[in-house]
């Protein structure tokens with residue numbers, strides 16, 4: 001299964017990924033100008049977080065053991081048998097937001113105006129996720145989850161420790177390094 005990796009050292013926090021995720025995946029018009037005039041305003045499926053020291057886009061990791069799947073009261077969250085991705089069946093979502101309490105990464109976003117939970121589906125039906133295509137710094141990359149597992153545990157532990165020490169306690173990022 002391919003997941004989105006983040007080069008922490010390249011992200012400048014420009015939010016281009018967030019903006020175009022909303023336009024491309026949340027709007028009817030599919031252009032910035034048209035999207036900006038829609039009501040409700042289109043929402044992105046990822047969020048750029050951070051502070052003055054570092055920034056990074058946060059999106060669903062499609063966890064192999066995903067707590068959100070069992071949390072949903074109406075079986076609106078499912079694992080796609082073909083891609084292994086965790087998806088929201090928007091027509092089944094009852095907007096109770098229970099899943100948002102169970103995702104350890106905080107990457108399910110309520111969209112009250114549309115009455116469904118929004119999360120990254122890795123643009124599975126497109127050749128490449130929109131965020132990858134638009135990032136001016138090439139901070140995002142599609143990688144096989146198995147390859148990520150090969151990145152030395154020590155390297156991943158260092159990233160987790162650095163971030164936890166700064167702000168995001170317990171947050172583990174998929175850092176591809178150099």
Ligand code: SF4
Nearest residue numbers: 011012014015017135
């Ligand atoms: S577009 Fe790239 S540089 Fe800008 S916030 Fe997103 S990941 Fe970071």
Ligand code: SF4
Nearest residue numbers: 060061063066068103
């Ligand atoms: S929504 Fe959260 S818990 Fe569910 S698969 Fe994505 S990261 Fe994991």
